[in-house]
Amino acid sequence: MLTLLGIAVVVVGFVARINPLLVVVAAALVTGLAAGMGPLEVVALFGKAFKENRYVSLLWLVLPAIGLLERYGLQERAKALIGGLQAATTGRILLLYFAIRQITSALGLTSLGGHPQMVRPLVAPMAEAAAETHGLTDDDTRQKVRAMSAATDNIGLFFGEDIFIAIGSILLMVGFLQQNGIVVEPLHLSVWAIPTAIVAFIVHGTRLVLFDRKLKSGAAR
Amino acid sequence: MIGLEVLYAIAGALFAAIALLSGLDRSNSRRWQNAAFWGLFSACFLFGSHLPDMANGALAIGLVIIGGMGGWRRGEPVTSTIAQRQASAATHRNRLFLCALIIPAVALAGTMLFRHLTFGGLHPVDPKQATLVSLVLGIILSLAVAMPMLRARPTEPLQEGRRLFDQVGWALLLPQMLAALGAVFAAAGVGEAVGALTTAWLPEGSRLAAVVTYTLGMALFTMIMGNAFAAFPVMTAGVGLPLIVLKFGGDPAIMCAIGMLSGFCGTLMTPMAANFNLVPAALLELKDKNGVIKAQVPTALILLFANTVLMYVLVFHRF
Numbered sequence: 001m002l003t004l005l006g007i008a009v010v011v012v013g014f015v016a017r018i019n020p021l022l023v024v025v026a027a028a029l030v031t032g033l034a035a036g037m038g039p040l041e042v043v044a045l046f047g048k049a050f051k052e053n054r055y056v057s058l059l060w061l062v063l064p065a066i067g068l069l070e071r072y073g074l075q076e077r078a079k080a081l082i083g084g085l086q087a088a089t090t091g092r093i094l095l096l097y098f099a100i101r102q103i104t105s106a107l108g109l110t111s112l113g114g115h116p117q118m119v120r121p122l123v124a125p126m127a128e129a130a131a132e133t134h135g136l137t138d139d140d141t142r143q144k145v146r147a148m149s150a151a152t153d154n155i156g157l158f159f160g161e162d163i164f165i166a167i168g169s170i171l172l173m174v175g176f177l178q179q180n181g182i183v184v185e186p187l188h189l190s191v192w193a194i195p196t197a198i199v200a201f202i203v204h205g206t207r208l209v210l211f212d213r214k215l216k217s218g219a220a221r
Numbered sequence: 222m223i224g225l226e227v228l229y230a231i232a233g234a235l236f237a238a239i240a241l242l243s244g245l246d247r248s249n250s251r252r253w254q255n256a257a258f259w260g261l262f263s264a265c266f267l268f269g270s271h272l273p274d275m276a277n278g279a280l281a282i283g284l285v286i287i288g289g290m291g292g293w294r295r296g297e298p299v300t301s302t303i304a305q306r307q308a309s310a311a312t313h314r315n316r317l318f319l320c321a322l323i324i325p326a327v328a329l330a331g332t333m334l335f336r337h338l339t340f341g342g343l344h345p346v347d348p349k350q351a352t353l354v355s356l357v358l359g360i361i362l363s364l365a366v367a368m369p370m371l372r373a374r375p376t377e378p379l380q381e382g383r384r385l386f387d388q389v390g391w392a393l394l395l396p397q398m399l400a401a402l403g404a405v406f407a408a409a410g411v412g413e414a415v416g417a418l419t420t421a422w423l424p425e426g427s428r429l430a431a432v433v434t435y436t437l438g439m440a441l442f443t444m445i446m447g448n449a450f451a452a453f454p455v456m457t458a459g460v461g462l463p464l465i466v467l468k469f470g471g472d473p474a475i476m477c478a479i480g481m482l483s484g485f486c487g488t489l490m491t492p493m494a495a496n497f498n499l500v501p502a503a504l505l506e507l508k509d510k511n512g513v514i515k516a517q518v519p520t521a522l523i524l525l526f527a528n529t530v531l532m533y534v535l536v537f538h539r540f
Contacts, residue, residue: 001414001418003409003410003411004411004414004418006406006411007411010445011445014493019288019290019291020391020492020499021285021395021398024285024399025289025398028402028405031402031405031409032405032408035408035409037409040275043275043279043282044274044278045278045404045405046278046281046404046405047275047276047278047279047280047281048277048404049405050277050280050281050401051270051272053401053404054229054266054269054397055350056396056397056496057232058353058357059356059496060386060393061231061232061235061356062324062360063386063389064360064381064382064385065378067381068367068377068378068381069317069320069321069367070306071300071301071306071381072309072310072313072317072367072371073301073305073306073307073311074317075306076306076309076310077310077318078318080310080311111328111329111352111356112325112329115504116504117321117324117325118325119505120504121321143512146505146506147502147507147512147515147516148516149505150502150513150516151516151520154498154501154513155520158482158489159485159524162478162482168450169449169450169481172454173453173477176454176457176458177474177477182473184473188474189474190478192475195479195531196479196482196524196527196528199524199531200520200524203524203527204520207519
């Protein structure tokens with residue numbers, strides 16, 4: 001049970017708003033020591049895992065390309081395309097992106113979206129431009145629109161991708177059940193992701209439709 | 222065969238260049254700390270595979286000390302003004318989108334192609350890493366198209382990259398650090414301990430209690446671990462299989478599918494899922510680091526409730 005101390009470190013660290021990097025390393029040390037490892041052993045274990053997970057950080061290679069296009073007006077072009085269109089509201093733009101993101105994820109095309117490639121350079125500027133067209137230019141609105149743009153990308157991805165039969169989580173479930181002597185077809189698992197996907201579309205879609213009204217009343221206050 | 226090592230060499234070279242440019246940036250009073258930070262990160266990529274575990278651990282801790290203790294300052298390389306950007310946007314128009322969309326398009330096409338591409342029985346690209354290789358290829362192709370079109374100087378992508386890397390700052394390391402913490406948790410048996418704890422509290426009796434324990438447990442444990450994949454085997458072996466499937470005769474496929482999605486509701490509500498929640502907050506320059514989580518919580522809670530209802534209604538039927 002002592003090994004759970006690391007989890008306590010994580011919770012306390014995040015609540016106390018200590019820098020997450022420090023929290024993570026402290027939690028790793030506490031967990032390793034509680035499990036009876038020596039301090040150097042924990043450092044080596046952490047180092048090995050840090051090295052083996054370098055692929056997680058490869059996504060960052062996209063930033064120089066995105067940064068270059070931003071220097072030459074990518075965000076401004078995204079704004080110009082949307083700005084002035086009365087029909088384009090923040091909620092409607094995000095709803096359209098949400099539908100595209102969820103459907104493409106369900107078809108296995110998860111790499112079509114993402115925060116560095118899509119949300120920062122394209123989706124968030126378009127959503128902001130729509131808010132500006134409707135007279136919402138304050139910073140508070142901008143912050144809310146950006147946060148909702150990122151949230152919409154995540155929710156579309158999470159509740160779409162499990163409908164695709166070859167995604168990591170489906171393969172994990174098939175493998176896990178197999179180890180426990182239960183044979184299940186991937187298709188059988190992915191079919192049962194559909195009810196939640198429909199509910200997710202209705203729930204978050206409704207929130208996006210209501211988001212325009214919320215922005216307007218927030219700006220009026 | 223092109224695999225992870227080639228990509229790590231590219232990343233190592235890029236971050237070495239970022240370190241160099243950071244060191245040359247006289248406008249930043251803490252330029253040496255920035256240079257050290259990106260230099261250490263570059264060393265992880267360039268030499269990590271050949272260093273002993275202890276040295277990799279020391280590199281990681283060095284990064285945490287510089288990045289986590291406020292030793293560095295965000296560099297601000299000179300970029301274009303808003304007026305210049307608007308003028309450039311008016312000149313290049315939708316070709317800018319084209320350059321941006323090359324990246325996902327190549328990533329997709331490459332993923333499908335490289336999995337099956339063989340020459341004389343050999344894979345030119347490691348099929349397991351097809352997605353990452355294709356992504357990096359897409360980035361390189363996008364730069365190859367954009368730079369002549371925009372008449373950009375060779376240092377521009379590096380300086381613009383540095384601008385964004387410094388803006389994201391320490392959050393950039395967090396996904397990799399959390400993955401390493403997950404490995405330490407696994408080695409120390411944290412999952413089993415949580416599983417034992419949950420089993421000890423397991424409610425006896427009703428189907429509803431079993432379903433609620435499983436869906437809420439998936440969400441909570443995912444919030445702690447930052448990852449539904451880590452929570453799934455523990456919760457399913459500890460609660461799902463013995464109670465819902467064995468005791469009450471529920472359908473394992475329906476249970477697993479909806480159980481995983483309950484875990485995803487947890488992912489939406491935790492700073493531990495840094496790459497989905499904290500990193501976008503940094504990328505979008507949000508003042509509130511938890512702003513993305515706050516935007517997600519209403520959807521996540523409603524969906525967690527919906528998942529619990531769906532599982533209760535569906536899992537005990539035989540379809």
